[in-house]
Amino acid sequence: DQQVKQNSPSLSVQEGRISILNCDYTNSMFDYFLWYKKYPAEGPTFLISISSIKDKNEDGRFTVFLNKSAKHLSLHIVPSQPGDSAVYFCAAWGGAQKLVFGQGTRLTINP
Amino acid sequence: NAGVTQTPKFQVLKTGQSMTLQCAQDMNHNSMYWYRQDPGMGLRLIYYSASEGTTDKGEVPNGYNVSRLNKREFSLRLESAAPSQTSVYFCASTDPGQGGTDTQYFGPGTRLTVL
Numbered sequence: 001d002q003q004v005k006q007n008s009p010s011l012s013v014q015e016g017r018i019s020i021l022n023c024d025y026t027n028s029m030f031d032y033f034l035w036y037k038k039y040p041a042e043g044p045t046f047l048i049s050i051s052s053i054k055d056k057n058e059d060g061r062f063t064v065f066l067n068k069s070a071k072h073l074s075l076h077i078v079p080s081q082p083g084d085s086a087v088y089f090c091a092a093w094g095g096a097q098k099l100v101f102g103q104g105t106r107l108t109i110n111p
Numbered sequence: 112n113a114g115v116t117q118t119p120k121f122q123v124l125k126t127g128q129s130m131t132l133q134c135a136q137d138m139n140h141n142s143m144y145w146y147r148q149d150p151g152m153g154l155r156l157i158y159y160s161a162s163e164g165t166t167d168k169g170e171v172p173n174g175y176n177v178s179r180l181n182k183r184e185f186s187l188r189l190e191s192a193a194p195s196q197t198s199v200y201f202c203a204s205t206d207p208g209q210g211g212t213d214t215q216y217f218g219p220g221t222r223l224t225v226l
Contacts, residue, residue, distance in 0.1 A: 009151065034214065043115070043201050043217030044154070089153060098169065099144075099215055101154040 003027050004092050006102035014110050019077040021105050023090030026071065030092040034099070035064060035075050038087045047088070048075070080109045112137050115218035117202050123224045124192045132187040132221050134202030142205050143185035144169075144215065145177060147198040154201065160185055192225045199223070 005024045013019045023033075031052040036044035050057040050064045050073065057064050063076045077084055090102040118133045136143065141162045146154040146169075156169030160179040174196060176188045185204075189196060199222050203215040 004153075006153075036217075041220070043203075043219050045217070046214040049214070091154075098156060098159060100156075101146075103151055103153040 001026075002103070003030075004090055004100050004102040006088075006090055006105050008105050009103070010106040010108070012108045012110060013080050015082060016079045019075075019080045019084065019107055019109070021075040021077075021088050021090075021107065023073050023075075023102055024071060025073075025092055027092070027100075028071065030100075032093040033064070033066065033073050034091045034093075035062075036089040036091060036101075038089065038104070044089060077107075082109050082111060085109045114138065115202055115204055115216050117200075117218035117221050119221060120219065121222050123226065124189075125226050126193060128192050129188070129190050130192065130223075131189075132200055132202075132223075133184070134186065134218060135184045136202075136204040136216070137183065138204060138206070138216065139182070140204035140206040140216075141182070143179065144203040144205075145175075145185070145187045146201045146203065147171065148201060148220075149198050157187065157200075189223075192223075194225045197223060197225045 003026050034049040035047040037047045038044040048059050048062045048064050050066050066073045087104045087106050089104045091099045115136045144159040145157040155171050158177040160166045163182045166177050178186045199220050201220050202218040205215040
């Protein structure tokens with residue numbers, strides 16, 4: 001039972017354009033969400049997070065939007081840069097100090 | 112600070128062999144975790160330790176054991192390796208008690224192949 005789902009395994013975007021990565025969750029008890037970025041042969045690194053009391057959080061080129069009624073969050077990257085090419089994981093705190101991860105989306109930024 | 116370190120980086124085992132994956136963190140975090148990453152499956156929690164002296168099963172604990180040796184170190188043991196345990200293993204740590212983003216910090220991973 002996948003509680004956090006990233007339905008797009010891959011996404012290709014032209015440099016300078018907006019990248020939008022999507023994530024859906026099923027458990028209404030989730031109250032904190034994070035995005036991680038992963039380069040090949042490295043561990044995931046924290047990118048941005050959002051609490052369920054907010055609907056938007058910005059950090060430079062990265063913005064995360066949360067729609068609690070739809071149980072959906074998205075990560076916007078504007079403008080997209082070649083260094084943004086990586087796998088992005090959505091994650092949610094599931095209680096008992098456990099993070100639940102989505103399957104990941106591979107983002108490729110084309111020059 | 113080195114953050115979270117893992118050894119070894121790569122390992123090839125034969126079916127039935129045993130091995131221990133080592134993890135250490137120097138951030139004085141209370142909680143530590145072991146995940147495996149498989150294509151199309153994301154990161155799945157194997158075991159975690161909320162604090163020194165405690166361990167709990169995650170989503171996929173079968174075939175693994177863990178030891179929280181002290182606050183810094185958390186090891187993962189495969190007693191009898193199987194090809195289904197071929198994966199990339201990540202260790203992570205966090206300190207939920209400090210609040211903030213409750214970010215988990217990850218090590219670089221161990222790529223394990225079981226033949």
